[in-house]
Each structure stands twice: as structure tokens, then as C-alpha cells.
Amino acid sequence: MYFSTDEKQIPKSKVPSGELKDKWSNFKNQAKLISPNNRKNYNVIIVGTGLSGASAAASLAELGYNVSVFCFQDSPRRAHSVAAQGGVNAMKNYKNDGDSIYRMFYDTLKGGDFRAREANVYRLAECSAHLIDQAVAQGVPFAREYSGYLSNRSFGGVQVSRTFYARGQTGQQLLLGAYQALMRQVKAKKIKSYTRHEMLDLVLINGVAKGIIARNLDTGEITRHTANAVVLATGGFGKIYYLSTLAMGCNGSAIWRAHKKGAWVASPSWTQIHPTCLPQSGSYQSKLTLMSESLRNDGRIWVPLSKNENRKAADIPEEDRDYYLERRYPSFGNLAPRDIASRAAKERVDAGHGVGTLKNAVYLDFKDAIEKQGKEAIAKKYGNLFDMYQKITGINAYNEPMKISPAAHFSMGGLWVDYELSTNIPGLFAIGEANFADHGANRLGANSLLQACVDGYYILPQTLPHYLAQSGKPDPINSDDPAFIESELKVKKQLEEFGEINGHKTVDYFHRELGKILYDKCGLSRSEKGLTTAIEAIKNLRKSFYTDLKIPKKIDGINEELEKAGRVADYLEIAELMCIDALSREESCGAHFRTEHQTNDGEAIRDDKAFNFISCWQKSDHGPVLIKETLDFEFTTPTERSYK
Amino acid sequence: MDFKLKIWRQEQSSEKGKMTSYSVKDISPDMSFLEMLDQLNENLTLSGQSPVSFDSDCREGICGQCGLFINGRAHGPNAHTSTCQLHMRSFKDGDTIYIEPFRAAAFPIKKDLKIDRSALDKIIISGGFISVNTGQAPEANQTLISSDSVEAAFDAAACIGCGACVASCKNSSASLFTAAKISHLAQLPQGKIEHKSRTNQMVRKMDELGFGSCSNTGACEVECPQGISISHIAFMNKSYFK
Numbered sequence: 001m002y003f004s005t006d007e008k009q010i011p012k013s014k015v016p017s018g019e020l021k022d023k024w025s026n027f028k029n030q031a032k033l034i035s036p037n038n039r040k041n042y043n044v045i046i047v048g049t050g051l052s053g054a055s056a057a058a059s060l061a062e063l064g065y066n067v068s069v070f071c072f073q074d075s076p077r078r079a080h081s082v083a084a085q086g087g088v089n090a091m092k093n094y095k096n097d098g099d100s101i102y103r104m105f106y107d108t109l110k111g112g113d114f115r116a117r118e119a120n121v122y123r124l125a126e127c128s129a130h131l132i133d134q135a136v137a138q139g140v141p142f143a144r145e146y147s148g149y150l151s152n153r154s155f156g157g158v159q160v161s162r163t164f165y166a167r168g169q170t171g172q173q174l175l176l177g178a179y180q181a182l183m184r185q186v187k188a189k190k191i192k193s194y195t196r197h198e199m200l201d202l203v204l205i206n207g208v209a210k211g212i213i214a215r216n217l218d219t220g221e222i223t224r225h226t227a228n229a230v231v232l233a234t235g236g237f238g239k240i241y242y243l244s245t246l247a248m249g250c251n252g253s254a255i256w257r258a259h260k261k262g263a264w265v266a267s268p269s270w271t272q273i274h275p276t277c278l279p280q281s282g283s284y285q286s287k288l289t290l291m292s293e294s295l296r297n298d299g300r301i302w303v304p305l306s307k308n309e310n311r312k313a314a315d316i317p318e319e320d321r322d323y324y325l326e327r328r329y330p331s332f333g334n335l336a337p338r339d340i341a342s343r344a345a346k347e348r349v350d351a352g353h354g355v356g357t358l359k360n361a362v363y364l365d366f367k368d369a370i371e372k373q374g375k376e377a378i379a380k381k382y383g384n385l386f387d388m389y390q391k392i393t394g395i396n397a398y399n400e401p402m403k404i405s406p407a408a409h410f411s412m413g414g415l416w417v418d419y420e421l422s423t424n425i426p427g428l429f430a431i432g433e434a435n436f437a438d439h440g441a442n443r444l445g446a447n448s449l450l451q452a453c454v455d456g457y458y459i460l461p462q463t464l465p466h467y468l469a470q471s472g473k474p475d476p477i478n479s480d481d482p483a484f485i486e487s488e489l490k491v492k493k494q495l496e497e498f499g500e501i502n503g504h505k506t507v508d509y510f511h512r513e514l515g516k517i518l519y520d521k522c523g524l525s526r527s528e529k530g531l532t533t534a535i536e537a538i539k540n541l542r543k544s545f546y547t548d549l550k551i552p553k554k555i556d557g558i559n560e561e562l563e564k565a566g567r568v569a570d571y572l573e574i575a576e577l578m579c580i581d582a583l584s585r586e587e588s589c590g591a592h593f594r595t596e597h598q599t600n601d602g603e604a605i606r607d608d609k610a611f612n613f614i615s616c617w618q619k620s621d622h623g624p625v626l627i628k629e630t631l632d633f634e635f636t637t638p639t640e641r642s643y644k
Numbered sequence: 645m646d647f648k649l650k651i652w653r654q655e656q657s658s659e660k661g662k663m664t665s666y667s668v669k670d671i672s673p674d675m676s677f678l679e680m681l682d683q684l685n686e687n688l689t690l691s692g693q694s695p696v697s698f699d700s701d702c703r704e705g706i707c708g709q710c711g712l713f714i715n716g717r718a719h720g721p722n723a724h725t726s727t728c729q730l731h732m733r734s735f736k737d738g739d740t741i742y743i744e745p746f747r748a749a750a751f752p753i754k755k756d757l758k759i760d761r762s763a764l765d766k767i768i769i770s771g772g773f774i775s776v777n778t779g780q781a782p783e784a785n786q787t788l789i790s791s792d793s794v795e796a797a798f799d800a801a802a803c804i805g806c807g808a809c810v811a812s813c814k815n816s817s818a819s820l821f822t823a824a825k826i827s828h829l830a831q832l833p834q835g836k837i838e839h840k841s842r843t844n845q846m847v848r849k850m851d852e853l854g855f856g857s858c859s860n861t862g863a864c865e866v867e868c869p870q871g872i873s874i875s876h877i878a879f880m881n882k883s884y885f886k
């Protein structure tokens with residue numbers, strides 16, 4: 001056995017009582033407050049300056065708390081939220097197309113294949129409308145109709161238009177709004193910003209989160225930081241697959257080091273593999289670029305019917321094309337949810353119908369849309385995406401179809417949190433993509449910018465003070481406490497050890513190998529045999545990492561190889577837990593597709609009797625321990641997730 | 645493809661730097677410029693030499709973390725392209741490529757090709773925001789904004805904060821960066837109220853941080869990966885002197 005199960009521990013979700021629509025109000029009505037004069041006596045550490053971290057920092061600082069924020073980039077504005085293209089969902093029902101909070105809640109819950117907490121998902125939908133107001137007030141230039149009203153489009157997995165967008169740079173514009181709010185508080189001296197600092201450990205005193213150990217990436221200095229509460233807003237760890245849509249520095253280290261201090265990780269294997277990315281073109285490749293899913297509003301996806309097709313796309317007549325999404329999912333067609341669209345692409349590619357030099361892609365074709373709407377209309381909607389496509393591939397997509405393929409994109413899994421966004425360690429919170437919460441087993445497009453903002457602007461500013469108020473007077477925390485000293489020593493020792501291995505392979509070599517194992521065995525489809533092979537392969541790779549790694553020895557000053565070594569060392573451990581998590585869940589749900597659990601025509605079979613729970617993983621000396629948070633569907637009945 | 649590289653190596657800010665020669669072989673034309681440097685660095689690391697420090701994160705032209713001076717041009721030979729979006733197909737087999745950091749008095753070199761651009765954050769801190777607290781905003785459609793104004797605001801808001809404008813300006817002026825933010829916020833009704841004070845604060849900060857002043861050469865606009873127009877600078881100056 002790779003893990004054990006502890007049926008006795010029952011995670012406390014802390015969902016307030018009452019009707020679904022009243023729960024969040026009930027929480028707020030009963031939450032404990034701290035009076036304005038006392039707030040300055042509390043220090044809060046926020047690791048991460050993406051949408052979740054920046055919005056939380058600005059909001060808490062405006063309330064009067066002292067906030068320190070950390071990021072590894074050279075400016076908070078560069079957090080990877082900046083790269084989100086397509087848009088952000090919000091329930092405004094501006095289109096009068098039947099949208100409502102309930103419908104958005106239900107779409108999200110169903111999109112996640114009924115593997116999320118109802119109350120959390122409802123709150124996400126409930127807070128969504130206000131976010132748009134907030135962002136507009138900050139100066140986010142969302143697209144407008146000619147009349148001056150805000151414009152919307154639709155995204156995969158829903159039948160209403162509730163996505164707000166700012167050209168193809170929605171994440172950038174939302175992040176700049178949050179970043180500017182953050183900088184305003186830096187000016188007001190309520191926030192201290194530590195850029196180029198990487199968190200390398202979480203410090204607990206008597207089981208309560210009291211600070212972090214960070215490394216200054218420019219000087220190499222290791223520093224101790226104390227606080228009354230610590231918030232991890234460190235984003236997703238999809239970069240574990242090496243080739244992904246994430247940034248080079250994205251990592252799982254902050255949440256993993258918290259896990260090693262006792263925080264539970266929930267469903268780490270649930271990774272969204274995005275259907276519309278640029279295919280890999282060679283072994284040198286360092287990342288895969290996402291082409292926004294919004295393209296699926298007007299582009300049609302197809303592959304040649306024949307396996308041995310040699311003609312150019314334009315020369316292949318209609319009758320020789322297979323529009324497989326329209327064929328298999330007539331009511332959603334090209335807008336089928338991501339997991340389904342990715343799996344369908346993989347199925348066609350595996351069956352030998354792939355296109356491109358490596359036969360690893362499918363076509364995304366705008367010919368019909370350009371004929372109907374004109375090139376100008378398409379350029380207005382997607383111009384920057386077409387430009388980006390041309391920059392990377394050298395191909396003009398107005399003249400021939402794009403080639404796309406699936407790539408690792410979003411971590412549904414992350415630190416387990418309760419309704420108050422607190423982990424199981426008192427004083428440690430997790431927000432944004434770093435937590436496991438609202439998206440269940442599959443995230444709907446344009447819902448994660450939303451989640452990051454809602455966590456940071458609306459939820460944490462209510463729940464974190466509630467925690468502080470309950471924990472009594474702010475005690476002074478001593479950074480010379482043995483807990484800090486011990487953590488710091490451990491961190492330094494690890495950094496030195498990496499340099500001393502002095503083997504024959506670079507960090508990137510190990511990262512690339514790990515990525516291959518995960519794509520192959522713990523990616524779009526998983527099986528018992530594949531996962532057990534992967535676990536052994538990862539263990540071997542980890543062994544060889546600690547005997548054959550080569551990096552420059554220096555630990556003071558800039559050493560990018562050393563930074564990467566720490567991240568990959570953690571990835572090599574996270575990967576194993578991902579495989580164990582996937583192995584333990586003997587059902588198919590959302591992005592988690594176990595080949596043993598499918599219908600004859602390849603659709604997922606979910607098992608609500610046996611697996612209606614969130615898997616929380618606890619670290620122990622005898623391997624991972626599975627703790628189950630049973631999902632209580634009080635207001636909905638889980639149905640089969642059909643998009644046919 | 646094979647290339648000769650001449651790269652600026654400098655151990656730290658306080659030390660002197662110099663151009664050093666390297667060569668790379670078997671480079672695919674589809675490789676990005678930074679992937680070519682990754683390959684060089686893997687080889688340097690394995691042979692016990694110190695890899696070349698350079699910055700990058702998103703590698704898709706949006707975070708603004710990358711930025712190299714390539715053959716005398718910020719972000720290399722192609723217009724409206726950041727360094728991470730540059731591909732080797734833009735060079736000829738056998739070329740010698742000169743790679744240097746973005747240089748400006750306000751951007752000290754940290755190591756090799758890595759620079760300190762925190763001065764740009766300081767300009768934003770001085771006033772590059774709308775003073776609205778979170779959670780108190782009115783219904784978004786209450787203030788109608790014409791599609792043209794929003795598009796104009798967006799053109800300026802698209803700045804990625806890379807600093808290429810500063811590096812390509814003979815005066816090391818940060819005018820394009822600063823004007824882009826001023827213009828973004830001033831085009832929107834909610835940003836108009838603070839426009840005058842914001843402009844004064846940001847322009848003064850820019851001067852104080854050691855950036856030069858603008859003499860209208862237009863070099864910044866040419867090198868800006870986001871194609872931000874220098875007309876924003878004229879707008880900023882007009883607002884400042886009004």
C-alpha cells in the first residue's frame with residue numbers, strides 16, 4: 001500500500017448554517033471584529049502578489065492591519081495572474097439570458113463534477129457581481145458595447161454570456177488594478193513589499209502559524225519574518241509537468257513546505273489540462289503557450305478523417321474533416337468544458353489523426369467565422385491572439401487554421417481550506433489557486449481569476465480578522481524563538497547540500513524527466529498500472545537527483561540553478577503524492593479520468609457512493625494518510641455530467 | 645543553426661563587467677531566444693562554469709520580466725516583440741549576436757544581464773492608481789464609458805513595465821512608461837478627478853529617481869513591445885505644465 005486511511009479524523013468545513021443563499025450573510029453577521037484602533041497591532045504575512053495576494057493585501061491594509069507581501073519576481077505586477085487572457089466570470093445578467101446566482105453556482109458545481117462544497121461555490125457566484133464594480137472603479141478597461149455598456153462573451157461549459165474581458169489581457173488588467181491598490185498602501189506605509197524573496201519555510205510556534213523563512217534571491221540572505229497570521233497566495237503548481245502554460249518560476253514549494261509542517265493537501269492530482277495551447281515543437285521547449293479558450297467561441301475544432309492525410313488544411317474538403325467535438329457533444333459543440341475537449345483531442349491524436357510535424361495537434365479553424373463576420377470583426381475580438389500565434393509559430397492564422405494541443409494549466413488541487421479559507425493549521429490561510437476549494441474536479445474557464453479576486457477582496461478580509469479576534473490579544477512574536485532558528489538552519493543546510501552533490505545533470509534535466517512521467521501516467525488519463533509504474537519511476541528519479549545533480553555551489557548572491565533545485569526537489573515529492581492521490585480515487589470525475597472507469601463510448605463514470613469526498617492528505621512518517629471530507633449535497637442532487 | 649554570442653558578464657553591481665564570447669551549435673529556428681540561452685546555460689553548468697544570469701518568467705510577452713539588449717536594440721530586431729517572444733528564425737545561421745543588459749542610471753545591473761527595475765514601481769507608488777478602497781464601488785454600468793475611451797485607455801494600460809523605453813532612450817527617460825499610466829487612468833471618468841495631482845506626483849518622482857527628460861526622439865515607441873504611442877508623452881507634458 002502506498003498510503004493509509006484515517007477514517008476517524010473528520011475535517012471541519014465550518015460551513016455556517018442556514019439556507020444556501022443566507023450562509024455567507026450569516027457568517028458575516030456573526031463574525032468577530034477587531035476595532036479600528038487595535039488593527040495596527042496585528043501583522044499579517046501574505047506570500048504572493050497575484051490577484052489573490054495583491055487584493056487581500058490591499059484590502060487588509062485598508063482595514064488597518066500591517067501587511068508584508070512577498071513575491072519572487074522583481075515587481076508584484078509580474079505575478080502569473082498577469083498572463084490570464086480570456087476573461088473573468090460574473091453574474092450580472094446584463095444579457096438578460098437567464099443567468100442568476102443559482103445558475104452560476106450550479107454551472108460551477110456541475111463543471112467541477114460535484115466534487116466541491118456547495119456553500120463555497122455559492123459564495124463565489126454571490127460575490128462575483130460586485131467584483132466587476134470594484135475592478136471598473138480601479139480603472140480596469142473592460143470591453144464596452146458602442147452604447148457604453150459593459151460587453152460579455154461566453155466561455156466553455158456554460159450556455160449564458162457572463163464573461164467580462166479586456167481584449168485578450170484580462171488577467172493583466174485585473175492584476176494591474178490590484179497591484180495599484182497594493183502600491184497605494186505601500187505609499188500609505190501599511191504594506192511592506194519584499195520582491196525577489198522566496199518563501200522557503202513556514203514557522204509554527206505551539207502548532208500555530210507565526211511566520212516564514214525567506215531567501216533574498218539577489219543577495220542570498222536568509223531572513224525570518226514574524227506575523228499573527230500567514231496567508232499563502234502562491235498560485236498553481238502546474239509547472240510540475242515542466243511543459244505547461246505557467247511561468248518559469250511558478251512552484252509548489254510554499255504549499256509543500258507548509259504541508260511538511262502539517263497542512264493538508266487536497267486532491268493534488270486534479271490538474272486542468274487546457275485544450276487550446278500551442279503544441280510542442282521540440283525537446284528544447286521551455287513552456288507551452290496558451291491560446292485563450294475564448295477562441296472556441298468562433299473557431300471550429302477538427303482533424304482529418306483519414307489517418308494518412310497529407311494535404312494542407314485548406315485543401316481538405318468538408319467531407320474529409322471530423323469536427324469531433326460538434327459530433328460527440330452537439331449541444332455544447334466547440335464550447336464543451338476543458339477536460340472533455342482535451343480528452344477528446346487526445347483520443348483523436350492517439351488514434352492517429354493528429355496534425356503538424358509531430359502529429360500531436362488538432363486544427364482550430366476560423367475560416368467560417370471570417371466568412372460570416374469578416375476579418376475585421378475577428379481581428380477586433382482576437383487580434384492580439386492571432387499576433388501572438390504568428391510571433392511564436394511564424395504562421396498567419398487568418399489564412400490557415402491554428403494548430404493546438406492540450407497542456408497542463410491549472411491546479412484544482414492545493415492546500416485544503418475550510419469555509420473561512422483557513423488550512424487545518426491555525427493561523428495559516430490559503431487563497432487563490434494555491435488552495436483547493438471552489439472548482440472541484442474541473443475548473444470552468446474564467447472562474448479562477450474570479451476566485452482569486454473574491455478570495456482576496458471579499459472573503460479573507462472578513463475571515464482573517466475573525467480568526468485574529470478569536471485568538472485574543474496580539475502577542476509579540478520573537479524571531480529568535482527556537483522554532484525560527486531551527487527552520488532557518490534546516491533551510492540553509494538544504495541549500496548547501498544541493499551544491500555539494502556535484503553530479504552530472506542539470507536541474508532542468510530532472511524537471512523535464514519528471515514532466516514526461518507525469519504527462520504520460522498522471523495526465524489526461526490515469527490507470528492503476530500506469531500510476532504504480534510512475535511512483536517507482538519518480539522514486540528513482542528522486543534518488544538520482546540527490547546523487548547526480550550539478551549546480552553552481554554558491555549560496556550567497558544570485559544563483560538561478562539553486563532556486564530551481566529547491567523547486568524541483570519539492571516537485572519530485574509532490575509528484576509522488578499526486579500519483580498516490582490519483583491511484584486512491586477509483587472513479588473518473590472531472591479532470592481525473594481513470595481508464596478503468598469509463599463507458600463503452602469513452603465517457604467518465606463517477607462513483608458517488610464510494611468517492612463523494614474531498615481527499616485530504618496528511619504527512620506522516622509512514623507515508624501519506626488519507627483523510628476524507630465527505631461532501632454534503634444539501635441543496636442539489638449530483639447528476640451525471642453530460643454535455644451531449 | 646550555429647551562432648557566436650558576445651555576452652555581457654558582470655559578477656555583481658560593484659564589479660566591472662566585460663563582453664565574453666561563447667558559441668552555440670545545433671540551434672533550431674523554432675527555438676526562442678531565451679531557450680537558446682537556456683541551452684548555453686545547461687552547457688556552462690555542466691562544464692563547471694557559471695551560467696549567464698538573465699531574467700524571464702511568463703515567457704509569453706506579458707509579465708515584463710525579460711528584457712535584453714540584442715545587437716544594439718532593446719528586445720532585439722523585431723518590432724512589438726518582447727525578448728521572450730523572439731525566435732531564432734529571426735537570425736541568420738552563423739550570425740554573431742551581441743547580448744547586453746538594459747542600461748540606465750536608474751537600472752543598476754545586479755548580475756550579468758539582470759537589472760534592478762524597482763524604480764518603475766516607485767513611480768507607480770507615487771500616485772499611479774485611483775484612490776478607491778476595495779468593496780465600496782458603485783454598480784459598474786452606472787457610469788457609461790464609450791467604447792472609444794475604453795479602447796484608448798486600454799492602448800495605454802497595455803504597458804508591461806519592461807523598461808525597454810528607458811533602455812532605448814539616449815536620456816534614459818521613463819516618460820513613455822509614466823505617461824502610459826497617466827493616460828490610461830485619465831481616459832476613464834473614474835480616473836479624471838485625481839488626474840492633475842497624479843501627474844504632478846509621478847512626473848516629479850520620475851525626475852527624482854534619476855531618469856532623464858524626454859527630448860522627443862521617439863526611440864522608445866519604436867522599441868516598446870506593446871506599441872505604446874509617444875502621443876501619451878505629449879498628453880502628460882500638457883497636463884503637467886497646465
Ligand SMILES: Cc1cc2nc3c(=O)[nH]c(=O)nc-3n(C[C@H](O)[C@H](O)[C@H](O)COP(=O)(O)OP(=O)(O)OC[C@H]3O[C@@H](n4cnc5c(N)ncnc54)[C@H](O)[C@@H]3O)c2cc1C
Nearest residue numbers: 048049050051052072081086087199235432433446448449
Ligand atoms: C496562461 C494562463 C491563462 C489563464 N487565463 C485565465 C482566464 O482567462 N480566466 C481565468 O479565470 N483564469 C485564467 N487563468 C488562471 C488564473 O490566471 C490563475 O488561476 C490565477 O490568476 C491565480 O492567481 P493567484 O493569485 O492564485 O496566483 P499567481 O497570480 O500565480 O501569483 C502567485 C504569486 O505567488 C508568488 N510566489 C509563488 N511561490 C512563492 C514562494 N515560494 N515565495 C514567494 N512568493 C511566491 C509569486 O511571486 C506570485 O506573486 C489562466 C492561467 C494561465 C497560466
Ligand code: SF4
Nearest residue numbers: 803804806807809868
Ligand atoms: S511603455 Fe513599452 S517599453 Fe516602456 S515599460 Fe511599458 S511596455 Fe515596456
Ligand code: FES
Nearest residue numbers: 701703708710728
Ligand atoms: S518573460 Fe514575461 S514578458 Fe518576457
